[in-house]
Amino acid sequence: MTNSSSAVSPPHAHSGPPRGLSNRHIQLIAIGGAIGTGLFMGSGRTISLAGPSVVFVYMVIGFFLYFMMRAMGELLLSNLHYKTFADFAADLIGPWAGFFVGWSYWFCWIVTAIAELVAITGYMQFWWPSVPLWLPTVVVLAVVFLLNAVSVKNFGEMEFWFALIKIVAILALIVTGVVMALTHFTSPDGHVAQIANLWNDGGWFPHGAMGVVAGFQIAVFAFVGVELVGTTAAEARDPRKTLPRAINSVPVRILIFYVGSLLAILVVMPWRAIDPEQSPFVAMFALAGLAGAASVVNFVVLTSAMSSSNSGVFSTSRMLFGLAAEGSAPRLFTGLNKVGVPVRALYVTALVLLLTIPVLYAGDSIIEAFTLITSVASLLFMFVWSMILVSYMRYRHKFPERHRSSEYKMPGGVVACIAVLLFFAFVVWALSLEPETETSLVALPVWLGLLGVAWVFVRRTESHRQAFAWFKKEMERPVENEHSEG
Template identity: 35%
Template sequence: MTSQQTLTKEGGSPEEPGNPQSSSGLQAGLKNRHLSMIAIGGVIGAGLFVGSGSGIAAAGPAILLSYALVGTMVVFVMRMLGEMAAANPTSGSFSAYADRALGRWAGFSIGWLYWFFWVVVLAVEATAGAVILESWIPAVPQWAWALIVMVVLTATNLASVASYGEFEFWFAGIKVVAIGAFVVIGLLAVFGVLPGSDNPGAGFAHLTDAGGFFPEGYGAILTGVLMVVFSFMGSEIVTLAAGESEDPQRAVTKATNSVIWRIGVFYLGSIFVVLTLLPWNDKSIVKDGSYVAALNSIGIPHAGQIMNVIVLTAVLSCLNSGLYTASRMAFSLGRRGDAPKSFAKTNSRGVPKVAILSSVVFGFVAVFFNYQWPDTVFAFLLNSSGAVALFVWLVIAVTQLRMRGIIERESPEKLVVKMWLFPGLTWATIGMISFVLIYMLFDDAGREQVLLSLLVAAVVIAIAVGREWFGRGGRSAGPEDAAIPHQSGEKDSVTRS
């Protein structure tokens, strides 16, 4: 592109040099420190703290291999997504890339499924936070706490993208410090060198002293995979947020390159500490939670309340990022004509107000369902969004197969991040994800999630195909397209000066 051409920004107006915001577009209000902490915090969900005990009980010490397998899969997916996002930062991320590489139906479908996933998560996390807050201040009913939490974080997102980034910076910072301290203190106790520890300091003995490393058999590894896979969802948020940063390419590259150590330390490191502090079949791991049980074994007073504070922080972080992510995906869909045009409008602060409010309204409705019909309507919402994470990762992998060729042909200088051993490792990742989905169909706990998620996906895809078939979804190339290289012969969406 010559100096006489400037790409149209997502807001719809030409980007001027040095101008962080177009007249009606998103604002580049996220600083590098915000993006760094969003990238780190994105892999630390509340599920790590709350759900790891069940995984340990199901697979024993072999759960480490379950985490390692899923972690490896996430590293590969993030590498593929990082390749595309570093070349073309956009708020639509993988949805916009799928639109470009696979067809409009793919971008429409995965975008709406991803939005659906996060608005359901809003209800889950709001309820989880309300339970903790009610235990501290029982005078305020649980539903009121859920409402308060949702309202506060909605206001934060409406204020500016910088306020979202600042809140997430501190939320993620608390999680990182907490897990880092847990790993260090835990390892000292494991080797018997922590002053005043109540733990016997058995070293690595607990990894094999209760039925061996595979007490539930080798098949338990796959059972563990199904139990932990969804706690990794959120790693991709940094690629959506990068579009509102000062240096998106640098942010995406840094986040992609650091995902290995983040998963290694926060997931494998912390679970390893739990398994070496206690025998895997210790009843307190399920009863009190794996991290609380580990802290209690060391003799740290008020371990339960300490962990409640950390879990609440993780919940608020997930809520904050969930609302941001859902709204930016809605914004992107609006820009591409796949959602109401009002979703693509931003206010004077560069915030997509309608997209945020629409997302949170659905979140409020889901919270109501959770209190009114928890075992029917809300259970359906929860299960029908359960496999969306795997669908997203699968679409990212398939999209990258096509986008690599497009970028190499049209903008090879933008390939600053490359997927390793392409295309072999990409195909291997597709195989891994497909295997997990198929295995879920034969698992009693996972079957309903896959089938209901497939049903919802089929409905969304049918709508997408129907819109194209009947010609109601036509739109000219817009700003979302401008960020993505077009194939030869296609007209670029640019503003020429």
């Protein structure tokens, strides 16, 4: 379906991409979204800061984000015309909320995708040092763009296999750890693999309460993308079944993939013996005698980075489509190709991501710059998560009958929302304690301020008023067979 030429009837989110993602795709996308490269590469530093208590840190973050996911699930299923977070934020809070959420989420994934493309270049150089810096970026973008442009099913297939690789790697690590513990494996340094390693070197909290707080500063970044399953719901063939199933399994996935892998590492290697600058996955497999452990883990992290880039292209193109449908972005981004993919928004996303190339040649400070940028992105993700919770509270107030008839109610309701928002406030406080993350707290208000200035101009345009009036009308239209296969 192509975009209308009428000035008073712009396309809306309902006229969007077809539902081409199966249950298999949704379940693996949910898993992939819950497993970031931060687990593979950043968990060493988190362990050095928090010690064995890092296990509790990941459990606490997962616990609170589960309630955010449940709120998102009830909202998306309360009205199947909601295709993105920006949709229900605009409908329930107001057009400004849709504008802020949509553009913030778009920026989150643009920055994350650029960071991952830079990382991919680094991983490629691990094997082929002579490869030009620009080549991996161009190749990955071309592949991801072409596969996304053909059909949404291709995005689902890519994420399915990327997630499967991550799952196999983590399960292999857990099994290896269990075998090494049962056989009381002794490392060349004389460390014996045993459960007592979890508490026999300073206890569970060797650095006290502030060590645990420091763990939150880094660990929360590993969960970025956990909400991705919400952006795929619009293109799921049977969202009323697949979305609850994917969200309900989040706690189990966190226990297995995060807690399970970290416990395996800490049992085999005492926490003080773990190098914060090295991936503990590499160290673990190397101890087990796996030939080319660094290359194996490098491949896994490479696929994880490609998965994030793929998700970034998918998410930003859909969010740009939704923003255009609401009048918060140029209408040309509502154009769909013959198979229902927002190809114009896809083109813009790919072009913006080519900014990775000048960043690659920016100089020696590239790593420091990206530490700051990704910190800003993570704070923006927390902003989006918070707006999901605020939208839920507005939904409970505005449409109590929808909540009463909901088959997928959020446990804890408004009280749980407030508890999660307080937890996010705690994380922001934790980020203010370190200089490198404190700087990102200054950048966040600057971004929101720029959006505020842009909104002042956008809200005054006649095209926005017409588009939003159309959007509101469509949000109130009865849903007909939206949840059926097809």
